[in-house]
Amino acid sequence: MQNTLKSYIPEQAIPKIIDLLDHDNLTVKIKRERKTRHGDYKRLPNGKHQITVNSNLNTYRFLITLIHEIAHFEAYNNFGRLIKPHGKEWKHTFQHLMLPFLNPKIFPSELLPLLAKHFKNPKASSDTDEKLAFALKQFDEPNDKTYIFEVPFGNTFKLYNGRVFKKGHKRVKRFECIEIKTGRVYLFNPNAEVELLNDVNE
Incomplete structure (x- = not known):
């Protein structure tokens, strides 16, 4: 596991992480990208515990996600189910x-x-911390995606699943966007990554 983790987390963090993972009934699996989560934790039917983390995360995001999931395991052990x-x-x-x-x-x-600042009161997902999420994304590999907050008002964009939306006004923290096909309004995190489309649907 130590050799595997060297590719995914900062080198200075490895000894501390190895100590945290020193449990016979805890395993870590590295998964291909999942759009809806960075990682997860679950108790297996045989009583063992499994953590998974997406392989596409940058080293800092990977480390935070891994510790997030280890915290689920530790909290479960210390405070019960x-x-x-x-x-x-x-x-x-x-x-x-x-x-x-x-x-x-x-x-x-x-x-x-x-x-x-974030760890004064950590959230279920660091993606909901707009400033931290944006700062972490600066260490990602370059891609052709655009953040929602960068999409001009009224322009259309596409999600990874092919659904097309038109950007609307910002509420308190998130943007209202209308799905072109259904006319339904959805709220988007400003740091959501999307594919900007050239055409504007009136």
């Missing part, structure tokens, strides 16, 4: 596990203030 998945027990565990990693030997200096 009846806790809420992202309740106070998980939040406290995630904060405790993440703290030793929040240093400039592991994360770039520009990420540390955003991470420190």
Whole structure:
């Protein structure tokens, strides 16, 4: 596992991660990209526990996701099966596990203030933290995707599944977008990545 992880997380983080994963009944699997999640944790029918993380994440996103899922395992072990998945027990565990990693030997200096703020009250997904999510994406491999907040008002864009939308006004945090085919209104995170289309549907 140590050799595998070297390709996915910052080198300075490896010893600490190996210590956290030192459980006989916990396994980590690296998966191909899943559009709806970065990773997950589940208790298997045989009583063992499994964590999965997407292989396409940049090293910093991968590390945060891995610790996020380890926190589920630790919270389950320490507080039992009846806790809420992202309740106070998980939040406290995630904060405790993440703290030793929040240093400039592991994360770039520009990420540390955003991470420190985020971990005062970690959310179920770091994608909901607009500033942190945008900062983390700067370390992704270049692609031809556009963020929702960059799409001009009234322009159309396409999702990975082929659905086409027209961008509308911003609510408090998210953008209203109308699906062209159905006319239904959906709310989009500003950092959602989409394919900008040249034509504008009136």
